[in-house]
Amino acid sequence: MSFNHQTIEKKWQQYWESNNTFKTTEDDTKEHFYALDMFPYPSGQGLHVGHPEGYTATDIISRMKRAQGYNVLHPMGWDAFGLPAEQYALDTGNDPAEFTEKNIQTFKRQIKSLGFSYDWDKEINTTDPDYYKWTQWIFTKLVEKDLAYVAEVPVNWCPALGTVLANEEVIDGKSERGGHPVYRKPMKQWMLKITAYADRLLDDLEEVDWPEHIKDMQRNWIGKSEGAEVTFNVKDSDQSFSVFTTRPDTLFGATYAVLAPESKLVDAITSPEQKEAVEAYRVEADKKSDLERTDLNKDKSGVFTGAYAVNPMTNEDMPIWIADYVLASYGTGSIMAVPAHDERDYEFAQKYDLEIRSVVDGAEPEKEAYTGDGVHINSDFINGLEKEAAIEKICDYLEKEDIGERKITYRLRDWLFARQRYWGEPIPVIHWEDGTSTVVAEEDLPVTLPMTDEIKPSGTGESPLANIHDWVNVVDEKTGMKGKRDTNTMPQWAGSSWYFLRFIDPKNDTQLADPEKLKKWLPVDLYIGGAEHAVLHLLYARFWHKFLYDLAIVPTKEPFQKLYNQGMILGENNEKMSKSKGNVVNPDDVVEKFGADTLRVYEMFMGPLDAAIAWSEDGLEGSRKFLDRVWRLFIDEDGKVRDRITTFNDKSLEVVYHQTVKKVTEDYDNLQFNTGISQLMVFTNAAYKADGLPLEYVKGFIQMLAPIAPHLGEELWSRITGSQESVSYESWPVFDETKLVTDEVEVVFQVNGKLRARSLASKSISKDELEQMALNHEKMLEHLEGKTIRKVIVVPGKLVNVVAN
RNA sequence: GCGCACGUGGCGGAAUGGUAGACGCGCCAGCUUGAGGGGCUGGUGGGGCGAUGCCCCGUGGAAGUUCGAGUCUUCUCGUGCGCACCA
Structure with a gap:
């Protein structure tokens, strides 16, 4: 009999929610660990199987760290400004905010169905005025420090559409939509002086634990x-x-x-x-x-x-x-x-x-x-x-x-920070009739996007905001001077350049985040996301972070201590998943048919986290079979805990158990989940052959399985231990170094580097004894016959190599 | 063109310079089953022979360092990623 994933996954998701199991703890006697995912743009397509790969990795680490006694911050949010919502609004006349909200709800439902241990109290949304107030605030600080300026920069102007297009919307000099001609037209644009930080962005790469090729890409981009x-x-x-x-x-x-x-x-x-x-x-x-x-x-x-x-x-x-x-x-x-x-x-x-x-x-x-x-x-x-x-x-x-x-x-250019769009953070600047411009004061932030049922191109190249006269025209209350709001909005990169700071203190309405909390949580200990953000997002976020460091708002020079890029999951035909190729796998279908735990195990087991690997339905089924096998190991046909589980330890599993604790713990720490899972399989195979299963080992095994397959982990834990508590905070198993090796080890004997014989030997045997064993071995004598021994290399506990001719 | 990464069974992949192919998929056999599925156990790189053991070959290719190389070095071929007239 196998377990019913639909029942137990629902059960434990409800349990976690109603018990606030993953509420972030901030206990000063514990160390802090910040595990961060690159938050997604909630597209109308819904979640892709690529998303859960990185999310599962950080979730495993978060769950292990909680069990190891850390305070863990593991949040999720939405990078929700962006072109598709605006395009939808232009097409339908609907409010992009509504459309975005609907997409967020879909994403959230899908993410929750996968059993991630996010603290949803920390959820943020870049399109929320309470959030973008601080995005705008950072901009006003950049203006104050002369790191934001206005320049004439050419844009992709499409007269037929009456709008300015992003580079990706221009194909062969024609607009992607409608194929109208596009011209370069100089417009006044806000720029951010990232070049002022070029040297620091380059030099401080030395201080972070990132993949070398990502550092290289940043170095090349800066191009000193x-x-x-x-x-x-x-x-x-x-x-x-x-x-x-x-x-x-x-x-x-x-x-x-x-x-x-x-x-x-x-x-x-x-x-x-x-x-x-x-x-x-x-x-x-x-x-x-x-x-x-x-x-x-x-x-x-x-x-x-x-x-x-x-x-x-x-x-x-x-x-x-x-x-x-x-x-x-x-x-x-x-x-x-x-x-x-x-x-x-x-x-x-x-x-x-x-x-x-x-x-x-x-x-x-x-x-x-x-x-x-x-x-x-x-x-x-x-x-x-x-x-x-x-x-x-x-x-x-x-x-x-x-x-x-x-x-x-430097090759690096200043950051073009203005977009002629509606759906973005309004640039908080007012241009007065006397020709001066001022930033909006902190107490007047946020400058919110006006509600309108008429989002349409201005026709002048300015953003659609230019036509919303009630919003654009302002009068200074004190002086009576008239002015117009800047109609540019910020690029999507803005909100994602500092969101990891807001996660630390998302509801603070008096400051960006409490400095005490920032001090505890920063830098982000582990940041996982796609390599497509290797340059721009990470460079912009580092730039803003350094700027905030200079203002003494954040305590660290660098935001992300350890970075890792998950690889791409390809379609079964080894090509990038796309609708047109018909090779897209929908996580909802997998969760329904095989369960979230299976999806998580499979995505972690398919290969190294950073490799691009093709999806395989057979591999997915194999992962489910492994979980079924674990289930049957502990639970019998009638759903009862097997009586093979016992408090008596006959030591037959001792070595493999301690090896498993060691390898799994180390592999998780190094993000080598594929080999960690394989070790769990090795233990399972050994356990099938053992007469009795010591309760201590069973518990340790379930704890190590739980970060990857949390629903199954909880279910087995509650059945076997009878505990009413989640397995999440049970302290992580430890191994005993002295129990890792058997007394007898197999050693190999070589002649001129070629394997000629194997033998069992005590691990404590001396070099000389081992050498004698080799030289007297029957097989070795055969191969050494008629030869003169020139040299003997002995590696204790491993091998003897005899050089002879 | 320049930079970086990677080439291991039928497939996904393991291997601190020290037993290549862990683990899984697939496949084969035995047991279980009315059958199928599922499960349990065992086998599974290639070739050869006087076959219950032994020999040879084998990590894209060529050379080198080493007692010993998938691992280090050089060259070469292929694949992927990034940048691309950056002076």
């Missing part, structure tokens, strides 16, 4: 590069421009210069003869989106401006070109071209027949650009030096002569 900025004068003009280069040592080889087409300087220096060509090129470049510009990078193009710069080293003329392979947004938006030693410059110089001058020995300028190190030539006072020394010497010179300086630049 060291070099020099050099000023070039324009010939026969009082104009000059600066370039950034990582290779100032190749300055003597700079034979032309290139400006980004957008550069303002172009207007001032272009010669009359070239004006037409330059203008034509700029129009072309302007039409291309960033994506197209990089996409069509095979063939470089550019136009000569007719002007020349002067190489400060050689005093020779360098033609100034414009080309879109130079990006306005990186460095100074202009470069010195050293075609002999830069592949891009080389390609461009070849195409337009520009001079290629070698300044590092080893180059073959007729064949390809040489970017490696070497002895400098044709370079006056740095001749004979290698790269590093040459860079030092030339930087000293540039600084002494005041024509340049050492400089560090």
Whole structure:
């Protein structure tokens, strides 16, 4: 007989709820552990089987930590602002808040059906004004500290839809919806100066326990590069421009210069003869989106401006070109071209027949650009030096002569923080009729989204809020001055950049969170989520956290001590699950048919947590069979506890039990749930063969199973122990190191590294005795016959290797 | 193109430089059952032979370090992820 998952899962979920089993404890005599999931966007699709993978992992850790005597904070909430709700509102005229609420209820029901031990009193929702009051508050602090500013930035403007589109809504230069043309249009936008934190975001990666490849992705994204900025004068003009280069040592080889087409300087220096060509090129470049510009990078193009710069080293003329392979947004938006030693410059110089001058020995300028190190030539006072020394010497010179300086630049850009949308946190700023702008005072926060039945494009590129006149127009009560609210809203990243702080104190209405509580819980001890957030979300959250650290609001430099990325669960055909491929597995169906415990066990057993693995219905059934097997081990056909469970211990399970406690505990700690479960199976198999099952071991086993299969764990615990209490707070089993090994161990004997014989030996046997055993073993004698023993390697308790020839 | 990760049975996957393939799926056999399903027990990398034991081969491929390599090093092929004219 097997257990009825529907009955027991419902029973225990109700028990946990009515007994507040997972209410967060804050007992100062205990240590604190904060286990966090990346909170989901509650989409209309409902929960995906990928969600419970990470959630189960943090849930197992949370349950184990509670049993090990920690205060555990394990919360769940909703990252509920976002485009789909807005789109739904545009399509149907309904309130996105209602739609969002409905989706949240679906998600919550699904998540609850999986038996996670969340403390639902800590639930937060980014669209709740009590929450986004503090998102807005953080923004006002950023403005006060000059880390938020307004800039003109091009957006994807679609006149036909009367709205601005996100990059992902633009496909091949057309709007995803309707296929209308999209243009780049400059608009005033709020930006956050994340670049001010670039160095700290880079350096403090050393302090956190994250997968190395995620750290690398962040390092690459920040993209720090060291070099020099050099000023070039324009010939026969009082104009000059600066370039950034990582290779100032190749300055003597700079034979032309290139400006980004957008550069303002172009207007001032272009010669009359070239004006037409330059203008034509700029129009072309302007039409291309960033994506197209990089996409069509095979063939470089550019136009000569007719002007020349002067190489400060050689005093020779360098033609100034414009080309879109130079990006306005990186460095100074202009470069010195050293075609002999830069592949891009080389390609461009070849195409337009520009001079290629070698300044590092080893180059073959007729064949390809040489970017490696070497002895400098044709370079006056740095001749004979290698790269590093040459860079030092030339930087000293540039600084002494005041024509340049050492400089560090970053690939990281400031964070575009405004969206022309309705469904987001309103930016809490008022623009007054006298031309000034102010942030909304703390006591007037939150600036709530107005209720409206008319969410539709403004037609101007502003957000739909621009049309809601009652909301937009404000009058200062004291001065009577009129003003308009900023109609931009924040990106979805805003609410998720600090939510882990609010979970600590979600109902505080006087501050973001109680500093005492923040001190106890931070940093997050374990943070699990998808790798798709490896860069942006984690970088933004770290940026805000550091900013709040500078304001002395949070006590730690970094928010997330340990990070782990769960892998993707693929469809049975090994492809990403998608509706169109028809390979989507709905967790509701699995829970109904096999039970939540089975789903949890299966997702943890299918392989390493971070691997991408295909779903398998057979594997799922196997997990259910394991749980049935455990059930039958303890419960008989009539539903009674088996009388094999006894207080008498014949020691036959002693070793395997202690091994199991050790391995399972360590594997859970290391998030290696697949091998932890396999050890539980090993114990189960051994228990089937034992005559009696010592109660102590049975209890310990159930405790170790319970974090993964909590409903079954509770049911077995209550039946076997007769306890009225949840298994959750029973103290975690411990192992006895002295009982881990049998007295007799199997050792192997090798000849020249090849396995030739096995034998049983006492684990305490001496090296010499073991060696003698090996040399006298019948099999070994056969293999050693006629050979001279050169060397014998003995590894006690393991093996003997005889080297002979 | 650059960076990172990963290649192990029919499948998912285990292996502090020390018995390769734990555990599970699948498959085979025995027992249980009227049958099927389910369960319990055992077997299951490939090849060979004088077969109840023994030999050879085997972790994408090639070389190297080592008494000993799935594990370390170099090269190479393949797959996945990230970035992509970043000067």
